[in-house]
Amino acid sequence: QVQLAESGGGLVQAGGSLRLSCTASGRPVSTYAMAWFRQAPGRERDFVAAIGWSRGSTDYADSVQGRFTISRDTAANAVYLQMNSLKPEDTAVYYCAADRDYRGSLYYTRYDYDYWGQGTQVTVSS
Numbered sequence: 001q002v003q004l005a006e007s008g009g010g011l012v013q014a015g016g017s018l019r020l021s022c023t024a025s026g027r028p029v030s031t032y033a034m035a036w037f038r039q040a041p042g043r044e045r046d047f048v049a050a051i052g053w054s055r056g057s058t059d060y061a062d063s064v065q066g067r068f069t070i071s072r073d074t075a076a077n078a079v080y081l082q083m084n085s086l087k088p089e090d091t092a093v094y095y096c097a098a099d100r101d102y103r104g105s106l107y108y109t110r111y112d113y114d115y116w117g118q119g120t121q122v123t124v125s126s
Contacts, residue, residue, distance in 0.1 A: 001026050001027075001115075002024055002025070002026045002027055002029060002032075002098055002100070002114075002115045003024070003025045003026050003115075004022055004023070004024055004096045004097070004098060004115055004116060004117035005022065005023050005025070005096075005117055005118070006020060006021065006022050006094065006095065006096045006117045006118065006119060006120040007020070007021045007022075007023075007120060008020040008021050008120060009094060009120030009121045009122045010121075010122070010123070011123045011124075011125065012086055012122075012123070012124055012125070013124070013125050014086060014087055014088055014124055014125065014126050015085060015086065016086050016124070017082070017083060017084045017085075017086065018083045018086065018122060019080060019081070019082050019083070020036070020080065020081040020083065020094055020096075020120060020122075021078055021079075021080055022034070022036075022078060022079045022080070022081075022096030022117060023076065023077065023078045024077045024078065024079075024098065025077070028074075028077055029053060029077060029079075029098055030053050030054065030074055030077075031053065031054060031100075031102065032053055032098045032099055032100055032102050033050055033051065033052045033053065033098070033099040033102035033106055033107070034050065034051050034053060034070075034072060034079040034096065034097070034098055034099075035047065035048070035049065035050035035051070035070075035096075035097045035098075035099070035106075035107075035113060036048040036049050036050075036070065036079075036081045036094055036095065036096060036097070037094070037095045037097060037110060037113075038090075038092035038093065038094045038095065038122075039092055039093050039095065039119075040091060040092040040093075043092075045095065045110050046061065047061050047108040047109070047110075048060070048061050048064055048068065048081070048094070049061065049064065049068055049069075049070040049081060050070065050106040050107070050108070051070045051071070051072055051079060051106075052102055052104065052106055053072055053074070053102070054102075055104070056072075057106065058070055058106075059106045059108075061108075063089075064083075064090075067083065067084050067085045067086075068081060068082065068083050068084070069081070069082040069084075070082075079096065081094070083122070086122075086124045087124060088124045088125070088126045089124075090122060090124050091122060091123050091124050092121075092122060093119040093120065093121050093122075094119060094120050094121075094122050095116055095117055095118075095119045096116070096117040097110070097113035097114075097115065097116050097117070098113060098114060098115040098116075099112055099113050099114060100114045100115070101114070
């Protein structure tokens with residue numbers, strides 16, 4: 001069993017930056033794929049970014065491409081999301097997720113991920 005804990009959310013003005021962290025405990029996640037999703041009020045939980053831990057391959061939603069960067073730290077058993085040039089439409093609860101069945105392909109739907117954190121709120125003011 002893996003537990004995920006997000007941190008780093010907060011209130012920021014449009015154009016600003018935040019760095020989210022997700023720390024995994026229970027077992028190493030170095031064979032997993034990790035992802036960030038977000039959910040705004042009244043909306044579905046949407047894919048933001050993913051990383052295959054072993055290969056370091058990454059993928060992003062079109063809406064964040066070029067502004068957000070996902071990375072991982074094996075020693076810390078953690079994954080990060082650097083968010084730059086934030087927009088009001090980035091406001092949401094951000095969730096960290098882990099896919100224990102990673103075999104080289106990154107997935108974009110919530111149903112492909114086995115473990116979830118509790119989420120951290122990101123609010124971008126205009």
